[in-house]
Amino acid sequence: MSPLFLIRLVLDFTAAGLLLVALAYWWLDNTSHELIGTGMFILLLSHNIFNRRWWAKLPRAVCGRPSLVTIASNISITLAVSALLVTSLLISRSVFAFLPVSGGPTARDIHILAAYWAFILAAVHVGLHWSMIMAVAGRLLRVGPPDAIRTAALRGVAGAITACGIHSMVVMGIGDRLIGRPSIDFWDFQESTVGFFLHHIAILGACACAAHYAAVWLRWGRAALRPL
Template sequence: MTVLTLVLMGGNNFFYDAFGESLESGLVHEILGMILFVLWVVHLVLNRAWIKGLLKGKYNALRIVRTVINCGVILCVLLLIVSGIILSNHLFAWLEIESGASFARAAHMLASHWYLIFISLHIGLHLSMFIRGKVAMGVVSALGVYGVYTFIERGLWKYMTLQQPFFSVDLEHGYLLFTLDYIAIMALFAVVMQLVMQALNRYFYIKNA
């Protein structure tokens, strides 16, 4: 799912060399988007106990943070699939949706970039499960530091606030650097989230000691 996210963040640009501006480049993007949506549906079904428990029990700071992040991911996924269907020129063209394209483009761009941040924070909630050892964590942290630079350089904050009306991907230095930049951005927010969770866990441990 993370790999699909990174590929889809490049729009149709990852498929440009193979298909040019032909019909297939947009079709591949739509197919991968649908695959990612299906995977999220499966993920939610497998974790349906969390959904059922949303209105049960008490909420402390830790649970609030987790809930906000998870709901943020779900909201972005829903906005992406709805706007994607409206903009579809292939998989859902048979619906013949003729209105709302302008809104859908803005919503798709906004949701895709917020989705990247929320999914990174979501990974950060469980980062210690995937990254073990000081060396591995040091590498991820170093990527996160670089992520500060590339977050600003790539102008993601402009997309997240709709200050940039059109999506533009700078592939001047190739696909590899583009992917590395976005991995660094994900590492940045994942590490920040882990530090926040560690601080909260330490606070509640001391408080309840």
């Protein structure tokens, strides 16, 4: 396994972690939030540089028979992150305050909307690549070939994570965040900081599980419809 590939994987998960931390805006001061966001954008830029061949092949892939789910996921997260970047520049009060641009409440609302969509789409992106991630982890940990007991146990864990994630979506009001509905409810970080992150990790896990198994079922469906 290429060391460069492992480094890329670590950088990608670091970018996802920075996005999660950046969502805890009321736990951070504004400057820390902007620095964390800047670090995340740098890592995402490196991710796209590493995957530039995928983007170069995209026009031909659309004309063929690729995984349309993967293409839609990648384009969607790119649009969400682009909106996040543009609004970050418009409302920056620290890192990019020197720029001759400014945004008002609308830019701030779009920024929050894009942030939560980027979070959900990042989870979907992880889920669509979960088989590859598990294969890498299996080689690193020297895990043997799949067996029925381990597979059943992992599916049970996935089910539990999904249930926790659905509960956390309700607790955190993710539905309102994803449609840009105004809310005055903020997490009380003085009461529980860990709870905020656990809820969001559960949401990430639930969306990743849903995306992974949806992709698996789609592959099974295509295989079943394939002529003998």
